[in-house]
Amino acid sequence: MPSGSxxxxxxxxTRVAKxxxxxxxxxxxxxxxxxxxxxxxxxxDLAAMVEHRGLRGLTSNPSIFHDAITTSSAYDAQxxxxxxxxxxxxxxxxxxVISDIRAAADVLxxxxxxxxxxxxxxxxxxxxxxAHDTDGTTAEGLRLFKAVGRPNVMIKVPGTxxxxxxxxxxxxxxxxxxxxxxxxxTQYEATADAYLAGLxxxxxxxxxxxxxxxxxxxxxxxxxxxxxxLGQRILPSLQTAVxxxxxxxxxxxxxxxxxxxxxxxxxxxxxxxxxxxxxxRGARVQRPLWASTSTKNPLYSDVCYVEPLIGPHTVNTLxxxxxxxxxxxxxxxxxxxxxxxxxAKTLLRDLAAHDIDLDEVCTQLQxxxxxxxxKSFGELLASxxxxxxxxxxxxxxxxxxxxxxxxxxxxxxxxxxxxxxxVPRLWANDASLWRLNExxxxxxxxxxxxxxxxxxxxxxxxxxxxxxxxxxxxxxxDVVLLGMGGSxxxxxxxxxxxxxxxxxxxxxxxDSTHPAAIRSLEEALDLKKTLFIVASKTGTTLESLxxxxxxxxxxGAAAKRQMIAITNEGTPLHLDEANFRAVYLNPSNINGRYxxxxxxxxxxxxxxxxxxKSLLARAAEFAERNSGAITVPHNxxxxxxxxxxAAHQNGRTAFNIVTSSTxxxxxxxxxxxxxxxxxKQGKGLLPxxxxxxxxxxxxxxxxxxxxxxxxxxxxxxxELVASKTPVIDIVLPDSLDLGQEFLRWELAVAYAxxxxxxxxxxxxxxxxxxxxxxxxxxxxxxxDVLSKPEPVAADExxxxxxxxxxxxxxxxxxxxxxxxxxxxxxxxVGLMTYLPIDEANTEAQMAVREAIMARLPGVPTSxxxxxxxxxxxxxxxxxxxxxxxxxxxxxxxDDDLALPGATNDxxxxxxxxxxxxFLTLVECGRSVLRVTLRGAGAEGMQALAKMIRG
Numbered sequence: 001m002p003s004g005s006x007x008x009x010x011x012x013x014t015r016v017a018k019x020x021x022x023x024x025x026x027x028x029x030x031x032x033x034x035x036x037x038x039x040x041x042x043x044x045d046l047a048a049m050v051e052h053r054g055l056r057g058l059t060s061n062p063s064i065f066h067d068a069i070t071t072s073s074a075y076d077a078q079x080x081x082x083x084x085x086x087x088x089x090x091x092x093x094x095x096x097v098i099s100d101i102r103a104a105a106d107v108l109x110x111x112x113x114x115x116x117x118x119x120x121x122x123x124x125x126x127x128x129x130x131a132h133d134t135d136g137t138t139a140e141g142l143r144l145f146k147a148v149g150r151p152n153v154m155i156k157v158p159g160t161x162x163x164x165x166x167x168x169x170x171x172x173x174x175x176x177x178x179x180x181x182x183x184x185x186t187q188y189e190a191t192a193d194a195y196l197a198g199l200x201x202x203x204x205x206x207x208x209x210x211x212x213x214x215x216x217x218x219x220x221x222x223x224x225x226x227x228x229x230l231g232q233r234i235l236p237s238l239q240t241a242v243x244x245x246x247x248x249x250x251x252x253x254x255x256x257x258x259x260x261x262x263x264x265x266x267x268x269x270x271x272x273x274x275x276x277x278x279x280x281r282g283a284r285v286q287r288p289l290w291a292s293t294s295t296k297n298p299l300y301s302d303v304c305y306v307e308p309l310i311g312p313h314t315v316n317t318l319x320x321x322x323x324x325x326x327x328x329x330x331x332x333x334x335x336x337x338x339x340x341x342x343x344a345k346t347l348l349r350d351l352a353a354h355d356i357d358l359d360e361v362c363t364q365l366q367x368x369x370x371x372x373x374x375k376s377f378g379e380l381l382a383s384x385x386x387x388x389x390x391x392x393x394x395x396x397x398x399x400x401x402x403x404x405x406x407x408x409x410x411x412x413x414x415x416x417x418x419x420x421x422x423v424p425r426l427w428a429n430d431a432s433l434w435r436l437n438e439x440x441x442x443x444x445x446x447x448x449x450x451x452x453x454x455x456x457x458x459x460x461x462x463x464x465x466x467x468x469x470x471x472x473x474x475x476x477x478d479v480v481l482l483g484m485g486g487s488x489x490x491x492x493x494x495x496x497x498x499x500x501x502x503x504x505x506x507x508x509x510x511d512s513t514h515p516a517a518i519r520s521l522e523e524a525l526d527l528k529k530t531l532f533i534v535a536s537k538t539g540t541t542l543e544s545l546x547x548x549x550x551x552x553x554x555x556g557a558a559a560k561r562q563m564i565a566i567t568n569e570g571t572p573l574h575l576d577e578a579n580f581r582a583v584y585l586n587p588s589n590i591n592g593r594y595x596x597x598x599x600x601x602x603x604x605x606x607x608x609x610x611x612x613k614s615l616l617a618r619a620a621e622f623a624e625r626n627s628g629a630i631t632v633p634h635n636x637x638x639x640x641x642x643x644x645x646a647a648h649q650n651g652r653t654a655f656n657i658v659t660s661s662t663x664x665x666x667x668x669x670x671x672x673x674x675x676x677x678x679x680k681q682g683k684g685l686l687p688x689x690x691x692x693x694x695x696x697x698x699x700x701x702x703x704x705x706x707x708x709x710x711x712x713x714x715x716x717x718x719e720l721v722a723s724k725t726p727v728i729d730i731v732l733p734d735s736l737d738l739g740q741e742f743l744r745w746e747l748a749v750a751y752a753x754x755x756x757x758x759x760x761x762x763x764x765x766x767x768x769x770x771x772x773x774x775x776x777x778x779x780x781x782x783x784d785v786l787s788k789p790e791p792v793a794a795d796e797x798x799x800x801x802x803x804x805x806x807x808x809x810x811x812x813x814x815x816x817x818x819x820x821x822x823x824x825x826x827x828x829v830g831l832m833t834y835l836p837i838d839e840a841n842t843e844a845q846m847a848v849r850e851a852i853m854a855r856l857p858g859v860p861t862s863x864x865x866x867x868x869x870x871x872x873x874x875x876x877x878x879x880x881x882x883x884x885x886x887x888x889x890x891x892x893x894d895d896d897l898a899l900p901g902a903t904n905d906x907x908x909x910x911x912x913x914x915x916x917x918f919l920t921l922v923e924c925g926r927s928v929l930r931v932t933l934r935g936a937g938a939e940g941m942q943a944l945a946k947m948i949r950g
Contacts, residue, residue, distance in 0.1 A: 019053065019327060020326055020327055020330040020331070020332050021055075021323065021326065021330075022053070022054035023332045024054065024310060024316070025054055027311070027312075027332055027333075027334055028310075028311060028312030028313060028314065028335075029310050029314045029315065030056040030118075030119050031053075031054050031055060031316060031318060032055070032056055032058055032059055032121075032289070032315055032316070032317040032318070033046075033049065033055055033057070033058045033317065033318060034059050034064070034317040034318055035058075035060075035319060035320055036058060036060050036064055036068060036100055036122075038068065038103075039072065041104060042074070042103075046058075046104060047107050050108060050110070053327070055108075055111075056108075056111055056315075057111070057119050057120060057121045057123075057317070058104050058108065058121075058122045058123070059122075059123040059156070059178065059216075059317045060097075060100075060101070060122070060123055060125065060156075061123075061180070061373060062125060062128055062373045062374075062376040062380065063372065065097055065100075066376040066379055066380040066383075068100075069096060069380060069384070070379075070383050075096050078095070078096060078099065079092060079096065079387060079388070079391070083387075083388045083391040087388075089381050089384050089388055089627065089629055090381065090627075090629065092384050092388060093384055094144075094147070096384075098124075098144075098147055098148055101122050101124045101148050101150075101153060102148055102149070105121075105122045105148070105150040105152050105153055108120040108122060108152060109152060112151070117210060117212055117284075118212065118284065120152045121153065121176065121212065121214075122150075122152065122154070123154045123156045123178040123180075124148060124153055124154070124155060124156060125155075125156035126140045126141055126144065126155065126156065126157055126158075127140060128158065128374040129377065129424050129427075129428045130163075130428070131158045131160050131162070131163060131370045131374075132162045132163075133162060133163075133428070134162045134163060137157055137162070137166040138166040138169045138170060141155040141175055141177070142170065142173060142175060145170075145175045152176075153176070154176040154177060154178040154212070154214070155170060155175055155176065155177055155178070156178045156179075156180045156216075157180065158179075158181045158366070158369075159179045159180065159181055159182045159187050159190070159191045159215075159366070160181070160366065160370070164191055164194045167179055167191055167194040167195060167213075168194040168195075168198040168201065169198070170198070171194070171195055171198025171199060171201075171202070171211055171213060172198040172199075172202055172205070174202070174207065175211070176211060176212045177195070177213045178213070178216055178289070179191040179194075179195075179215045180216045181218065181366050181369045181370065181373075182215055182217045182366075183218055183221070183361075183362035183365045183366060184258060184262075184358055184359055184361075184362035185258060185261045185262045185265050186359050186362070187366070188215055188266070188288070189265055189269070191215050192215060192266070192286055193269075195213050195215075195286040196269070196274060196275065196278065198211070199211070199278050199283050200278070203278070208281075208282065209281050209282050209284075210282060210284070212284055213286040213287075214286065214287045214288070214315055215287070215288055215289060216289040216317070217258075217262055217288060217289065217290060217291060218292035218365070218369070219255035219256070219290060219291070219292050219305045220292045220293065220294060220295060220296045220305060221292055221365050221368075221369070222254050222362070223252055223253075223254055223296070223300075224297075225364070225365060226250075226251075226351065226356060226361060227251045227252060227254075227297070229354075230247040230248070230250055230354065230356070231247075231251075233247040233354050233355075247354055250347055250351065252297065252300050252304070254347065254348070256308050256309065257343075257344035257345075257347045258348065259288070259290060259337070260308075260309075260337060260338070260339075260340065260341050260344040261348065263288055263311060263314070264341060266285075266288050266313075270285045270313075285313050287313045287314055288314050288315070289314070289315040290306075290309050290314065290315070291317050292305075293316060293317070293318055293319070293322055294318075294319045294321060294322045295322070302321075302322065302325040303322065303325055303326045303329070303330045303331075306322065306330060307326075307330060307331055307332075308336050308337070308340075309336065310332060310333060310334075310336045311335045311336065311337035312335070371421070374424060375421075378424055378628070378629055378631055379631060381627070381628075381629025381630070382629055382630050382631050382634055384629075385624070385625065385629060385630055385634075386634065389625065398731050398732055398737065399636045399640065399728070399729075399730050399744070400728075400729040400730075400731075401639060401640065401643055401727075401728055401729075402721045402726065402727040402729070403643055403726050404720075404721060404724040404725050404726045405650075405724040405726065406643065406646045406647060406650060406700075406726045409646035409649060409650050410639075410642055410646045410726075412646075413645050413646050413649070413755050414632050414633070414638070414639060414642040416755075417632045417638055417641070417642055417751065417755070422632065422751060423626075423627075423630065423632060423635055423638050423751075424628035424629070425628075426628070426747070426750060426751070427627055427628030428628060429448040431445035431448065433754060434754055434758075435754075435757075436759055440759050443759070443761070443762060444759060444761050446588070446589050447589060447591050447594070447761040448589060449588075449589030449590045450597070451623075453587075453590070453619075453743075454597060454616055454619040454620035454622075454623045455620065455623075457597060457599075457602060457616060458616055458617075458620065460599070461602070461612060461613055461616065464612070465606060465612075467564075467582060467603075467606075468606050471505065471531055472503055472504075472505070475529060476505055476530065476531045476562075477505060477506060477526060477529040478505055478507075478525055478530040478531070479508070479532070479604065479607045480508045480510055480521065480525070480530060480532050480533070480551075481508070481509045481532075481535055482511075482532060482533065482534050482547040482551070483509070483511060483534070483535030483536060483541070483544050483600075484511050484536075484541055484543045484867070484870075484871050485511075485592050485593070485672065485676075485868070485870075485872065486591065486592020486593040486594070486600065486871070487536055487537060487541070487566070487592055487595070487600050488509050488511045488535060488868075489596075489668065489672055490595070490600060490601035490605070490669060490742070491509050491533075491600075491601065491604035491605070491608075492509045492511070492665050492668065492669070493665045493666050493668075493669050493738065494507060494601075494604060494608050495507040495508060495509055495608060495665075496664065496665040497662060497663060497665060497735050497738065498605075498608070498609070498735055499735075500609065501608075501610075503609075504607070504608055504609025505531065505607050505609070506608070507604055507605075507609075508521065508524075509604075510547055511868045512837065512865070512867065512910070513542075513543050513546060513547075513867055513906050513909045513910045513913065514834065514836050514893065514906070514910045515893045515905075515907050515910070516835075516836045516893065518547070518550065518897055518906060519897060520836060522551075522554070527551075528555075530555075531563075531607065532548070532551055532555075532562055532563050532564065533564045533565070533566060533603065533604055533607075534547075534548040534563060534564070534565045534566070534567075535565075535566045535567075535600055536565075536566075536567055536571070536573060537568055537571075537586065537591070537592050537595070538567075538568065538571055539567045539568065539571025539572040539574060539575075540571070540572060542770070542773070542774075543867060545572075546899055546902070546906070546909060548563070549899060549901060549902070550897075550899060550900065550906075552579075553900040560578075560580060560581060561581055562581065563579065563580045563581055564583070564584070565580045565582075565583045565584070566583075566584045566586060566599045566600050566603060567583065568585065568586055568588045584603055586598050586599045586600060591761055592871070593676055593677065594746050596669070597739070597742055597743065602616070610736075611736060614736050614739075615736045617739070618737055618739040619739035619740055619742065619743045621740065622637075622739070622740035622743050623743060626638070626743075626747060636744065637743075637744055637747035637748045637751065638747075638748075638751050640728065640745075640748035640751075641747065641748040641750070641751025641755070642751065642752075642755065643700075643726060643728065644700075644748060644749070644755075645752045645755025646755070647685065647726060648678070648683065648684075648685055648752070648755070648756045649755065649756075652698055652700045653684065653686055653827075653881060654688055654699050654828060654860035655686060655688060655699070655701075655702065656688045656691060656693070656699050656701045656702070656860075657670055657671065657688065657689045657702050657704070658693065658701065658702065658703045658704070659703075659704045659705065660704070660705040660706050660709045660712070662709075662735065663704055663705070663706065663735070666738060667687075667689040667704075668689065668872075669742075670687060670689075670702075670704075670745055671689050671862075671864075671872055671873065672871070672872035672873075673745055674749060675872055675873040675875060675876040675880070676763050676766070676872060676875040676876070677749045677750075677760035677761070678749065678758055678760065678876070678880075679875050679876025679877075679880030680758050680759070680762070680763075680764055680765065680875065680876075680879040680880065681757075681879065682881060682882060683756055683757065683758055683880065684879070684880035684881055685752075685756075686828050686860060686880070686881070687862065687873070688828075688860050688861065689862075689863070690863065691849070691853070691860070694858070695725075696720045696723050696725030697725075697858065698858075699725060699860070700725075700726045700728075701717075701720055701725060701728065702728040702729075702730070703728065703729050703730065704730045704732070704741070705731055706731070706732050706734065707731055707733050707734075708734075717729055730744075764875075764879060765874075765875050766871065766874060766875050768878065768924075769870050769878075769913075769916050769917045769920045770870075770916075771916075772915075772916030772917070772919050772920050773912045773915075773916035773917075774916075775916070776912040777908070777909065780904055780908055780912065781904060786908060786911055786915065788915060789801045789803070791932075792809075792815055793809065793810060793812045793814065793815040794812065795811070795812050797812075797943055797944075798812050798931055798932065798934060798940070798944065799932040800812055800815050800816075800929065800930065800932075801918070801930040801932075802815065802819065802930070803918065803919070803921070803922030803926075803927075803930070804921070804922045804926050804928055805819070805927035812947070815929075816929075816947055816948060817950070819885075819929045820855050820856065822885070822927065823856055823859070823885040824856060826859050826883060826884065826927075827859075827860075827882070827883030827884055828861065828862060828884050829852055829856065829859055829860070829861050829884070829885050829887065830862045830863075830864075830873060830884055830886045830887070831845065831848060831849055831852065831862065831864070831887050831889070832864060832866055832869055832886065832887065832888045832889065832914075832917070833845050833863070833864070833865050833866065833888075833889045834865070834866035834888070834891070834913070834914040835890075835891055835937040836937070837865045840937075841938050841941070844937070844939075844942050844945070845865075846863075847941065847942055847945040848887075848941050848944055848948065849861050849863050850945070851944075851945040851948040851949045852887070852948060854949055855949065866888075866910075866913060867910065867913040867917075870913065870917060877921060878920060878924045878926070879924075882925070884927075885926075885928075885929075886921055886928045887928075887929050887931065888914060888917070888918055888928060888929070888930045888931065889931045889933065889944070890931070890932050891932070891933045891937050891940070892932065893907040893910070893911075896908075918930050931944060
């Protein structure tokens with residue numbers, strides 16, 4: 001026998017008596033091995049087992065491959081070769097495993113041929129992460145069978161309720177199936193029925209019935225759990241005499257008893273009239289396979305799960321040690337599986353008498369088995385990923401976390417995330433992760449497509465880039481995105497972050513309905529050389545459609561040539577595609593703020609000259625390093641999400657975001673992601689962007705910067721860390737790494753929402769402002785007057801309106817003093833400016849912010865321009881933590897702008913939006929000060945800042 005035998009001394013000695021392993025076959029039972037090692041394949045051990053020890057097949061599972069790959073150097077060369085060839089973690093895993101499965105199948109092929117396809121199989125298991133996914137399991141089973149390319153491979157499918165249907169489909173498709181993780185006779189019968197149904201499907205299709213299957217029933221785990229339950233019932237009986245039905249008498253017998261009953265049901269099923277019709281056409285029985293046959297309890301015989309279960313048409317898959325033990329001293333009895341059937345049934349009834357429900361036990365064991373295999377599978381992929389990244393010398397994902405005062409909370413939540421299997425469940429699109437009601441879970445299930453965008457959009461880039469070449473060739477110079485919120489925010493980042501590229505269009509974003517903003521942009525454009533992108537997920541967004549109507553009218557007959565739409569299938573924009581040069585249909589299972597790497601982000605970026613292939617490739621690399629295969633301890637996105645959740649749970653809800661000047665607009669993108677995803681049900685993280693850095697008290701800080709910034713923030717970060725302020729530090733090599741940042745924060749916020757306890761994919765309070773705006777516009781259309789609350793104070797510069805708080809005072813200064821006096825107890829202040837976004841207004845808004853900070857030391861401040869903020873912080877302001885005070889600044893446009901074909905002009909629209917938001921905030925119980933500027937916007941805000949300072 002070759003050196004390094006898989007069996008110990010018993011396998012080396014010369015035996016006079018017949019080898020019990022070979023004798024099993026004479027009694028109708030096939031011996032399969034429950035293990036695989038690459039060294040056995042290359043060293044000849046497996047072939048020797050086939051030739052000399054009666055081996056008839058081999059099974060594998062995620063735990064077996066985890067042990068094989070992580071403890072052996074035999075895979076290193078292939079892993080390096082695959083890595084250098086550009087393969088990802090899952091591709092490497094499958095290549096390693098399929099190589100072993102093919103090699104083992106080739107060794108066992110003579111057994112397959114000589115047995116006419118009864119034996120000689122090698123089992124390969126589908127991903128355990130698909131254990132509750134019927135379609136996913138079926139698709140993966142078909143794919144793996146084709147990928148291995150050997151007739152004697154069996155695809156292992158868990159016998160869960162969801163995957164029983166997969167068994168039928170795979171059998172119908174001619175794929176041999178090993179149904180695994182069965183524990184009870186009830187579970188067995190369901191899979192046997194699926195096997196028969198699959199054969200009947202083949203009959204209907206006129207296909208041959210030469211498809212093999214086994215049903216793997218696990219033993220030792222049953223006794224482990226049942227014995228522990230029986231043990232809990234022994235103690236009371238110690239105080240009295242020992243009765244005949246003492247629970248101790250039942251210990252160690254449940255597993256074998258259940259299998260004997262299962263075998264009886266097997267014989268009944270495969271002697272029925274239903275079976276006879278299939279057998280006449282050449283069908284084969286689905287053999288019971290006894291699995292998990294190593295003895296876990298040292299008090300029991302090491303062959304206790306082999307000797308009593310020998311019988312015709314069965315398989316026993318033995319681990320190394322059990323096979324060696326049975327070869328050494330096992331006793332083969334004819335049809336032992338039929339012995340003691342009545343006693344077995346009595347024992348199962350006795351279990352019920354002790355309040356032990358076998359079906360409940362076996363359901364628990366099945367779930368525990370899936371969890372065990374899932375953990376092994378995840379750990380294996382994590383190991384491969386680390387080795388792959390080390391081979392690439394590219395492990396750094398540019399993230400450093402300093403939890404500071406949150407260190408213990410962060411560790412606890414990260415541990416809870418791992419226990420929840422948070423990462424693989426999210427990547428498997430498990431909508432139950434957020435623990436919502438039935439309606440909420442159903443809604444989330446329709447919004448998880450964003451995780452696959454790096455791969456999905458890679459196939460779409462050539463089409464996008466073809467459009468880019470077309471419009472460049474036609475002489476277009478500018479591209480303007482007309483959108484709001486998630487439909488525009490990524491384009492806004494691209495328009496300010498990336499350097500100009502020769503020949504590229506100048507990317508601009510218009511997400512305001514203010515007449516001055518629209519006119520200012522129009523004056524800067526040569527309309528004949530401008531391409532417009534109308535971006536709206538629903539195709540009904542007020543701002544997008546109003547701006548589309550305006551500019552389409554301005555462009556005139558050439559509108560179709562100059563208009564592109566990005567929307568979902570079936571929306572009004574889609575139905576109007578005849579009026580667009582191109583319509584890009586975004587996947588419908590993605591909501592706005594998670595659409596950065598979809599058409600909404602990539603089309604405008606590509607037109608603006610961004611290297612979208614490189615950007616998307618970096619996102620794909622981040623996805624690889626943070627995929628469902630990477631456990632929480634090694635997963636940057638999950639660790640970041642855990643820190644965000646820890647901050648929220650410990651009252652650090654103000655989250656200061658500091659970016660380098662180049663990445664300034666990324667702070668706005670992240671602001672929307674955090675505010676709209678977490679700010680609901682009275683909870684949420686308040687993103688604080690562009691606020692001067694303070695002492696960190698009660699805050700969480702994130703620094704997002706470029707390597708080219710050098711040490712600009714190092715000293716500040718060191719001071720915050722020294723004060724135990726939690727700090728997130730992300731340093732990017734260049735701007736294209738924003739591809740990974742979009743995905744990093746999408747994942748992290750989705751994970752954090754689990755810890756916070758909210759649905760990150762809805763925005764329940766945004767609609768309220770939209771409804772209020774619509775009502776006001778309808779009233780205005782009827783009366784030609786926009787109804788506004790009376791001012792509580794006014795002068796030549798300002799008119800003040802107040803809601804949600806009782807204030808004393810008649811003058812503007814008195815009301816301001818009273819409002820900010822009341823705001824001394826504020827949790828935060830939100831500053832909302834409904835003016836055009838330009839340099840002067842931005843500077844003036846900061847002056848107001850700094851005045852508020854001086855008036856309310858230590859109170860976090862959040863700022864934004866309307867109406868864009870309605871789709872960002874607007875959700876958090878209304879649905880997030882209570883205790884916010886709000887200052888809304890509006891002006892009185894003196895040069896209005898008509899909207900063609902509409903009753904209301906743009907001045908009315910923006911006024912209705914700000915007023916609708918004011919009324920909605922008040923209705924939500926928020927304290928709001930509305931300031932109407934009676935002069936020029938920037939000058940008026942500067943004057944307001946002086947009055948606030950006092």
